[in-house]
Amino acid sequence: MARLTQVAIILAATLCFLSLVDVADSHAPKFIVEGKVYCEVCRANFTNRYSEPMAGAKVKLECKNEVTERVTYTLEGETNEKGVYALTVEGDRGEDLCAVTLVKSSMADCAEIPDEKPAAEVTLTLNNGFHDEFRNANPLAFTRKEALPECAELFKELEEAKKDE
Numbered sequence: 001m002a003r004l005t006q007v008a009i010i011l012a013a014t015l016c017f018l019s020l021v022d023v024a025d026s027h028a029p030k031f032i033v034e035g036k037v038y039c040e041v042c043r044a045n046f047t048n049r050y051s052e053p054m055a056g057a058k059v060k061l062e063c064k065n066e067v068t069e070r071v072t073y074t075l076e077g078e079t080n081e082k083g084v085y086a087l088t089v090e091g092d093r094g095e096d097l098c099a100v101t102l103v104k105s106s107m108a109d110c111a112e113i114p115d116e117k118p119a120a121e122v123t124l125t126l127n128n129g130f131h132d133e134f135r136n137a138n139p140l141a142f143t144r145k146e147a148l149p150e151c152a153e154l155f156k157e158l159e160e161a162k163k164d165e
Contacts, residue, residue: 031089031124033061035100035137037079039110042151043143050150053083054142056106061087063096063124072096076103094125105142112143 037057041050056078063073073096077087087100099119105111120137123130 028090029092029126029133031093031133031135033085033087033089033100033122033124033135033137035059035085035120036083036139037085037102038083038139038141039105039107040141040143041110041148042154043147044151044154045114045141045143047139047141048154050148050154051141052110053079054106054110055079055081055083057083057085057142058103058106059085059087059100059140060103061089061098061100061122063093063098066095066097073098079106089124092125092127094127096124098122098124100137100140102140102142107142110142110144112145114141114143 037054037059038047039052039054040047041052042048058076058078061073061075061077062071064071073089073091073093075087075089077085079085085100089098099121101117101119102113118140120140122135122137124135
């Protein structure tokens with residue numbers, strides 16, 4: 001009888017421990033990083049009326065430790081028909097610097113990655129005052145080798161607006 005009681009106590013303790021592990025794991029934060037990729041047809045390095053959303057572009061989220069700069073987390077994704085990606089990140093990355101970068105264009109005539117290697121930095125921690133799971137990344141763009149002819153009109157308008165200031 002004493003042996004049966006000991007087995008019951010051990011079994012109950014094991015179940016309690018496993019349920020605590022499950023509860024602790026279920027509270028790990030999850031973040032959804034959303035952003036947009038487009039083709040910058042004017043080579044102006046900013047979104048404008050001629051910029052085209054890029055469906056099927058590949059992006060990569062990479063997190064590095066702030067001190068050691070060792071990569072701690074990597075996740076790749078692809079844009080939908082509107083040029084929007086959504087990456088689901090598990091866990092708090094408060095000790096990391098995280099950024100989304102361009103990987104591969106889906107448009108042969110718009111596949112250049114600008115020289116300054118654009119990256120959209122995102123903060124993936126709950127210890128910064130933001131308690132929402134959604135994180136918006138700045139837009140990223142591939143560029144064309146040659147600007148479209150319509151872009152001349154855009155640049156002319158920008159110059160006129162600058163003169164009016």
